[in-house]
Amino acid sequence: MGLRERKKQRTRDALIDAALDLFLSQGYEATTIDQIAAEVEVSPRTFFRYFASKEDVALSLTADEQEMFLAELVARPLSEPPFAALSQSMRAMLGILREIDGAEAGRIMKAQRLVHSTPSLLAGAMRLIRENERRLVAEVARRMGTAPDDLQSQLVVSVFVSIGLLCMNGPTEDLNGLARRYEDLLTLAERSLRPGWDLPVGSAEPEPEPEPASASASAAS
Amino acid sequence: MGLRERKKQRTRDALIDAALDLFLSQGYEATTIDQIAAEVEVSPRTFFRYFASKEDVALSLTADEQEMFLAELVARPLSEPPFAALSQSMRAMLGILREIDGAEAGRIMKAQRLVHSTPSLLAGAMRLIRENERRLVAEVARRMGTAPDDLQSQLVVSVFVSIGLLCMNGPTEDLNGLARRYEDLLTLAERSLRPGWDLPVGSAEPEPEPEPASASASAAS
DNA sequence: TGTCATCTGTCATGGACTGACATAAATTAC
DNA sequence: GTAATTTATGTCAGTCCATGACAGATGACA
Incomplete structure (x- = not known):
């Protein structure tokens, strides 16, 4: 270079x-x-x-994380059901963030605190996420074998994004706390959604439901 | 006056x-x-x-609709399960909007077309909705008898709001088309969510599931 | 070294928004 | 009906964000 x-x-x-x-x-x-x-x-x-703007510099790291997440998603095996692929991508991204150190880690944590403590930036971050939603839908639709304007794939992504946004709404400023909160929400979502809800309607094989006893076993990662 | x-x-x-x-x-x-x-x-x-701003004047009618919706929600009978109360409030609001005529109706339709055709305003409208989400959660938590920071009530509202936002993403600029799209999404949500998912966990009476055969019978209203 | 592409600073401009103050209008008191 | 008070509006000055145009500086490359 x-x-x-x-x-x-x-x-x-x-x-x-x-x-x-x-x-x-x-x-x-x-x-x-x-x-x-x-x-x-x-x-x-x-x-x-x-x-491009004052907001842009504040959210540049958030945007980077969005890109990372999307990269994780496209790398997921196609055999994984859509919602599981999304959840696992998020876990993978959180794992990568946890391993970063040095100046970059400091930046990320500062950005985290900043965005979380500034209403207009929080709104901006949500806007970023929403803008990426289109690409997520495209990827999920590809996995489901449906058209990108299919309502079901949009719903799957939307539910997933909602959980992500709920995470950000929480009072946590710590990365581990964020991950814990995320797992809590996933557990709650699992309890609220029908098994196989994210599979195409005609699908022969319904998504196997994990035993509820060990639902949050991998939360600590 | x-x-x-x-x-x-x-x-x-x-x-x-x-x-x-x-x-x-x-x-x-x-x-x-x-x-x-x-x-x-x-x-x-x-x-x-x-x-307060250029955006404010463009979204003032959208903000009014938000207020209308919240008013509908608090007027709903407490016996209604949370998600049903939210859905019915939306239907009621759409009904009221349909009955408005004169200058106000023209304004509303113009605002609808404008917001829908301007990306930054669409983002602004979503921000408005997100800001109202806090109040929705408070109201839903009251109905569920849980604390306002309870994850379940937040999830219920979040899922509902997601459906609303998905409606806005659609290509429709017509009020009836919007209502139809909304009903489609509700049907899909019903198919995806477990019965009683929006009731407190210890609730003895699970929400009765309507027969799937006539699920979209009342869509045309 | 000299040419070229690219980065940077300077200047000028426009548009969103705000505070301060004076004026004009409506409300209220008498 | 007039005076006093309140409130809405206009004018002015100013800050800040953001962008286009142009010229000079700097690294890339033959």
């Missing part, structure tokens, strides 16, 4: 770091682009060459 | 009408506050005394 690329990456990271720090210390709306740019010793105009 | 109040109401309505017309003819982002204010022969500063 050339010097130019590395320099750009460093500027980008510096902008994210400066932005997160300022947002956390002064508040999101109280911080101006000029302050962020000054901190990195870059012109305000340059900021907008790296990020 | 005094002259002052009537004048204010007229100005407010005029601003909404001018805004909707301009948004629909020129596009939302291409329209400036100055244009709207000029149309009503009012200073731009006055616009912001009536609406």
Whole structure:
């Protein structure tokens, strides 16, 4: 990789770091682009060459996580029922996040705290998730062998996304707490949904229901 | 009601009408506050005394509908299971909307078309709905006799809201088409959810399941 | 080294939104 | 009916976000 690329990456990271720090210390709306740019010793105009908006820099890590999640999903074996594939992808992503360390881990946790404590950013994060919902539906429909505008695949994704959003609504700011809350919600969802609800209607093989006794056995991971 | 109040109401309505017309003819982002204010022969500063933002005026009717829905919900008999109460409230609201006529009906349909055809406004509408979700959860929790931070009541509301959002995602711009789509989704949800899923776990009386044969009999209303 | 592509800073601009203050209008009191 | 009070509106100035245009600086590459 050339010097130019590395320099750009460093500027980008510096902008994210400066932005997160300022947002956390002064508040999101109280911080101006000029302050962020000054901190990195870059012109305000340059900021907008790296990020489309003030919100964009705050949510860039959230967007990255979305991409990670989608990548996990497409890598899941097709034999897995749709909802299980979604759940497992989420578990896998949380696992990866837990293993990250160094500067990137600090950024992620800062972003987590920031988004969670700023209403407009929380709304923005939900908007991001909603925007990705279309791609999730496409992938789920592919797995179910249905059209992308099929209501059932949309419902499956929608229920899954709802659970994810409920996780974010919770008071937790800790990654482990998030994972625990997520497993609680999955258990509740399992109790609420009919077995095989996420399989095509004519499907011969109904999704096998796990024994309820060991439902949350793998929660601690 | 005094002259002052009537004048204010007229100005407010005029601003909404001018805004909707301009948004629909020129596009939302291409329209400036100055244009709207000029149309009503009012200073731009006055616009912001009536609406907090450009988005606010576009979504004011959507916000009104949210209030209507919540009013319907609190008026539902407590004997109704939570999810049924939510569904019936939605049906009632759609019914009321269908009966409205005159200038108000025109406004509502314009707003419907506008929001549906403008991505950023669609996102805004979803944000509105999400913000009201907290109040819905409180009401549902009251009906279920659980705490407002109970996961189950949150899940019930979340599933319901998801169905509402899926309705909005559809290509329909017609009120009847919307209602039909809504009924389709409810049928699908019924097929996906366990009977009594929205009742407190220790509940002795499971929610009676309607015979599947006539599931969509009342769809046409 | 010289050419080229790309990144960056500077400048100018537009549009959303806000605070402060003065004016005009409606409400109320007398 | 007039005076005093309250409230809505207009004007003005200003901040901030965001974008286009252009020129200069810097790394890439022959």
